[in-house]
Amino acid sequence: xxxxxxxxxxxxxxxxxxxxxxxxxxxxxxxxxxxxxxxxxxxxxxxxxxxxxxxxxxxxxxxxxxxxxxxxxxxxxxxxxxxxxxxxxxxxxxxxxxxxxxxxxxxxxxxxxxxxxxxxxxxxxxxxxxxxxxxxxxxxxxxxxxxxxxxxxxxxxxxxxxxxxxxxxxxxxxxxxxxxxxxxxxxxxxxxxxxxxxxxxxxxxxxxxxxxxxxxxxxxxxxxxxxxxxxxxxxxxxxxxxxxxxxxxxxxxxxxxxxxxxxxxxxxxxxxxxxxxxxxxxxxxxxxxxxxxxxxxxxxxxxxxxxxxxxxxxxxxxxxxxxxxxxxxxxxxxxxxxxxxxxxxxxxxxxxxxxxxxxxxxxxxxxxxxxxxxxxxxxxxxxxxxxxxxxxxxxxxxxxxxxxxxxxxxxxxxxxxxxxxxxxxxxxxxxxxxxxxxxxxxxxxxxxxxxxxxxxxxxxxxxxxxxxxxxxxxxxxxxxxxxxxxxxxxxxxxxxxxxxxxxxxxxxxxxxxxxxxxxxxxxxxxxxxxxxxxxxxxxxxxxxxxxxxxxxxxxxxxxxxxxxxxxxxxxxxxxxxxxxxxxxxxxxxxxxxxxxxxxxxxxxxxxxxxxxxxxxxxxxxxxxxxxxxxxxxxxxxxxxxxxxxxxxxxxxxxxxxxxxxxxxxxxxxxxxxxxxxxxxxxxxxxxxxxxxxxxxxxxxxxxxxxxxxxxxxxxxxxxxxxxxxxxxxxxxxxxxxxxxxxxxxxxxxxxxxxxxxxxxxxxxxxxxxxxxxxxxxxxxxxxxxxxxxxxxxxxxxxxxxxxxxxxxxxxxxxxxxxxxxxxxxxxxxxxxxxxxxxxxxxxxxxxxxxxxxxxxxxxxxxxxxxxxxxxxxxxxxxxxxxxxxxxxxxxxxxxxxxxxxxxxxxxxxxxxxxxxxxxxxxxxxxxxxxxxxxxxxxxxxxxxxxxxxxxxxxxxxxxxxxxxxxxxxxx
Numbered sequence: 001x002x003x004x005x006x007x008x009x010x011x012x013x014x015x016x017x018x019x020x021x022x023x024x025x026x027x028x029x030x031x032x033x034x035x036x037x038x039x040x041x042x043x044x045x046x047x048x049x050x051x052x053x054x055x056x057x058x059x060x061x062x063x064x065x066x067x068x069x070x071x072x073x074x075x076x077x078x079x080x081x082x083x084x085x086x087x088x089x090x091x092x093x094x095x096x097x098x099x100x101x102x103x104x105x106x107x108x109x110x111x112x113x114x115x116x117x118x119x120x121x122x123x124x125x126x127x128x129x130x131x132x133x134x135x136x137x138x139x140x141x142x143x144x145x146x147x148x149x150x151x152x153x154x155x156x157x158x159x160x161x162x163x164x165x166x167x168x169x170x171x172x173x174x175x176x177x178x179x180x181x182x183x184x185x186x187x188x189x190x191x192x193x194x195x196x197x198x199x200x201x202x203x204x205x206x207x208x209x210x211x212x213x214x215x216x217x218x219x220x221x222x223x224x225x226x227x228x229x230x231x232x233x234x235x236x237x238x239x240x241x242x243x244x245x246x247x248x249x250x251x252x253x254x255x256x257x258x259x260x261x262x263x264x265x266x267x268x269x270x271x272x273x274x275x276x277x278x279x280x281x282x283x284x285x286x287x288x289x290x291x292x293x294x295x296x297x298x299x300x301x302x303x304x305x306x307x308x309x310x311x312x313x314x315x316x317x318x319x320x321x322x323x324x325x326x327x328x329x330x331x332x333x334x335x336x337x338x339x340x341x342x343x344x345x346x347x348x349x350x351x352x353x354x355x356x357x358x359x360x361x362x363x364x365x366x367x368x369x370x371x372x373x374x375x376x377x378x379x380x381x382x383x384x385x386x387x388x389x390x391x392x393x394x395x396x397x398x399x400x401x402x403x404x405x406x407x408x409x410x411x412x413x414x415x416x417x418x419x420x421x422x423x424x425x426x427x428x429x430x431x432x433x434x435x436x437x438x439x440x441x442x443x444x445x446x447x448x449x450x451x452x453x454x455x456x457x458x459x460x461x462x463x464x465x466x467x468x469x470x471x472x473x474x475x476x477x478x479x480x481x482x483x484x485x486x487x488x489x490x491x492x493x494x495x496x497x498x499x500x501x502x503x504x505x506x507x508x509x510x511x512x513x514x515x516x517x518x519x520x521x522x523x524x525x526x527x528x529x530x531x532x533x534x535x536x537x538x539x540x541x542x543x544x545x546x547x548x549x550x551x552x553x554x555x556x557x558x559x560x561x562x563x564x565x566x567x568x569x570x571x572x573x574x575x576x577x578x579x580x581x582x583x584x585x586x587x588x589x590x591x592x593x594x595x596x597x598x599x600x601x602x603x604x605x606x607x608x609x610x611x612x613x614x615x616x617x618x619x620x621x622x623x624x625x626x627x628x629x630x631x632x633x634x635x636x637x638x639x640x641x642x643x644x645x646x647x648x649x650x651x652x653x654x655x656x657x658x659x660x661x662x663x664x665x666x667x668x669x670x671x672x673x674x675x676x677x678x679x680x681x682x683x684x685x686x687x688x689x690x691x692x693x694x695x696x697x698x699x700x701x702x703x704x705x706x707x708x709x710x711x712x713x714x715x716x717x718x719x720x721x722x723x724x725x726x727x728x729x730x731x732x733x734x735x736x737x738x739x740x741x742x743x744x745x746x747x748x749x750x751x752x753x754x755x756x757x758x759x760x761x762x763x764x765x766x767x768x769x770x771x772x773x774x775x776x777x778x779x780x781x782x783x784x785x786x787x788x789x790x791x792x793x794x795x796x797x798x799x800x801x802x803x804x805x806x807x808x809x810x811x812x813x814x815x816x817x818x819x820x821x822x823x824x825x826x827x828x829x830x831x832x833x834x835x836x837x838x839x840x841x842x843x844x845x846x847x848x849x850x851x852x853x854x855x856x857x858x859x860x861x862x863x864x865x866x867x868x869x870x871x872x873x874x875x876x877x878x879x880x881x882x883x884x885x886x887x888x889x890x891x892x893x894x895x896x897x898x899x900x901x902x903x904x905x906x907x908x909x910x911x912x913x914x915x916x917x918x919x920x921x922x923x924x925x926x927x928x929x930x931x932x933x934x935x936x937x938x939x940x941x942x943x944x945x946x947x948x949x950x951x952x953x954x955x956x957x958x959x960x961x962x963x964x965x966x967x968x969x970x971x
Contacts, residue, residue: 014097096147110429114431177424236430246440396457603794621688627667733938749861759862827876858893
């Protein structure tokens with residue numbers, strides 16, 4: 001690291017080196033000679049080298065190399081003797097090295113813990129004696145050339161300034177930053193101000209007002225709803241004036257909109273005192289009234305998970321704020337916030353990323369422990385994901401549930417993870433509100449200047465334990481004995497202002513009493529409070545509706561004119577002469593050109609590109625993100641062409657016409673959790689665009705399960721927030737082993753209820769085309785999970801015609817038998833299936849010449865197309881009903897479709913009135929790792945499905961032998 005050799009550990013070495021040079025210049029390495037010679041002639045030049053982060057910027061070697069462009073050395077000052085110059089230079093070297101060490105290590109001695117549990121111990125590199133000084137030197141003046149704002153100062157004064165600046169109630173970590181301008185900015189900002197803000201009396205009273213509101217609100221709830229879980233902020237009240245400072249100063253620096261994310265602790269206080277949600281609305285919810293009017297659907301959520309939006313005015317400037325709803329999965333909201341910020345920046349043309357800001361509040365244990373935090377930092381500066389920097393506030397309670405810091409992290413600070421992106425970190429004592437507000441001001445100024453993440457680590461405590469019904473003394477008796485006797489942050493600050501004659505004690509008491517009286521009034525009006533109609537379908541969502549009737553009965557116009565399709569096709573197959581296209585891709589483009597000339601042979605990737613292109617032509621932006629999306633995992637997409645000569649990129653879908661919307665395709669970092677959360681957040685803010693996330697293989701989504709469980713499947717039900725996100729999960733059994741065969745469709749089907757999302761496994765490019773367009777063409781938004789193919793991407797039978805995409809075409813939830821068979825009443829078996837296995841069965845049936853077994857494809861598993869499936873089963877009145885899948889019986893679709901099919905065959909009076917299963921036996925592993933065994937299993941599967949003599953199948957383990965009679969499923 002740049003500063004490492006200028007620390008106290010090297011002070012003696014450098015001083016001795018300099019002494020050796022004075023005795024014999026040839027006794028030291030030549031790289032030092034020029035520097036020491038210059039110092040003898042001009043001691044001030046030492047300060048210019050050592051005083052700031054610019055050290056070494058113009059030097060040709062790592063340490064002490066001569067500056068070839070330096071001006072000629074000056075003469076010795078004022079006839080001083082060699083001994084005097086030597087003493088002066090040595091003093092300067094030692095003092096400036098000590099100053100630099102305080103910049104690096106000073107935070108280790110900062111007074112950060114309000115409880116005094118973790119008092120800092122003396123650090124030798126911050127002791128002036130380490131640098132050769134003695135107590136006798138404390139009152140001797142030392143030349144430091146305007147470092148710390150002083151040309152020269154007594155050692156005692158230097159030490160006092162260093163401790164005040166770097167070891168007070170704020171500790172700053174910034175010397176790990178490699179960018180010299182960023183480092184110099186922070187150094188100048190904190191040293192020029194001595195790391196404090198001189199607040200006016202009005203400013204101080206305003207801080208006390210915010211603390212009074214924060215503390216008074218929590219106390220009021222504790223009295224009125226004793227023991228009720230609310231995850232109060234007590235102990236961390238300073239976060240309220242800190243966020244207010246960010247909003248106020250941020251509005252001066254161009255911030256117009258803020259997206260805020262946080263876990264549950266302190267959320268009610270932030271809702272009330274930052275977002276300005278009416279107190280009576282919150283009290284009404286505590287009294288059991290709904291958070292939303294009766295005419296709005298949804299299961300709702302606990303109070304401390306809810307979000308809201310509002311406008312705040314600061315000095316005539318309006319800042320729109322939205323607090324993202326979040327489950328009790330702590331940091332899960334982080335990438336959602338980032339995605340929303342990015343979407344909003346794009347919508348308002350904030351290309352400089354200075355008008356929309358993301359703020360995330362973290363807990364200390366979660367910030368250090370949750371991997372999604374690192375994933376978010378990892379993509380914070382990537383082209384397709386950067387948002388101009390996020391402000392991270394860590395409400396550091398010095399404990400995680402019942403786990404002490406020494407058991408929950410390995411580093412010194414919970415914030416150490418932020419160093420991976422060289423973010424500056426401001427540690428601050430939460431019981432010093434002015435210091436917290438000062439640090440918040442620095443944070444927003446730095447973010448607006450450098451478009452980088454900043455961390456403010458507010459060290460505090462939690463007064464009530466993990467929640468209001470816990471007994472924290474069970475596990476932390478010493479800590480909570482201290483907390484029980486700890487004066488509150490608000491009262492400490494009130495005492496401080498009284499001592500400074502800013503206000504009287506009577507004024508401070510009246511402020512608290514007046515606010516309590518206000519809450520009492522709000523409490524009374526809450527008994528008759530009627531919430532306003534929810535605004536969840538306003539703004540960019542205006543014109544969209546909730547899904548009314550059952551999804552199966554909804555029809556949507558997803559067709560396109562042939563002319564529109566061919567216009568996109570021309571863009572896909574035409575590249576400028578200036579682009580050196582890979583030869584293999586050139587052949588693919590020729591093949592695509594043939595598709596559009598003949599109107600036949602449209603493969604999966606081409607149908608996808610046509611869906612994207614036609615939507616873009618209709619004004620809908622497309623964002624596709626995931627690992628290797630540009631080329632496609634299976635080298636099928638090639639939506640970004642790489643010039644073979646210079647590696648410039650060309651995106652054909654952005655060259656359809658001048659009026660089209662933008663198509664953005666991104667190769668994401670190797671992250672699933674954060675990237676999927678990011679795209680979900682993006683979709684929450686952009687209902688008029690198609691947002692997609694693609695897993696490299698379907699089972700990669702396993703790492704993002706929290707986003708599926710907590711947001712995608714239930715976000716609309718819990719928080720009345722729609723999403724039209726499309727998730728593409730490559731799926732299919734090709735004998736490549738247990739990993740990457742199965743996208744685990746059973747997991748998504750288990751999450752399905754109340755028309756919350758769609759799960760599809762499609763078999764034709766045309767149906768894929770219509771499914772993508774359906775996401776935008778209908779008047780509501782639902783997430784779509786698609787099991788996309790692998791081997792079918794190039795399967796000769798898996799193609800469609802332009803006519804299948806053109807006029808009078810549309811999405812098919814169920815695809816009936818398409819081949820010529822015997823008469824319907826002579827069909828002996830109807831096999832229902834989904835996805836790739838259809839082509840295996842089709843090939844086996846043709847090979848065997850079978851004409852009395854019908855193959856019906858269920859393209860959409862959820863919402864279950866009951867009537868369409870019923871119509872197909874009813875068509876074959878004398879046929880056995882079989883469900884066939886390539887996944888093991890405990891995976892795939894069987895456990896989902898079994899009761900639904902059973903109900904249909906019973907309702908239609910089918911004989912036999914039971915449904916049989918064909919597929920692999922139940923298994924712990926998704927697939928075999930042996931190709932020979934895979935082939936045998938697949939052949940057996942096809943044989944059983946098509947052999948009408950084998951009924952029922954008795955070689956499968958319970959409970960998967962056959963379906964049992966169940967009552968109507970209700971969907």
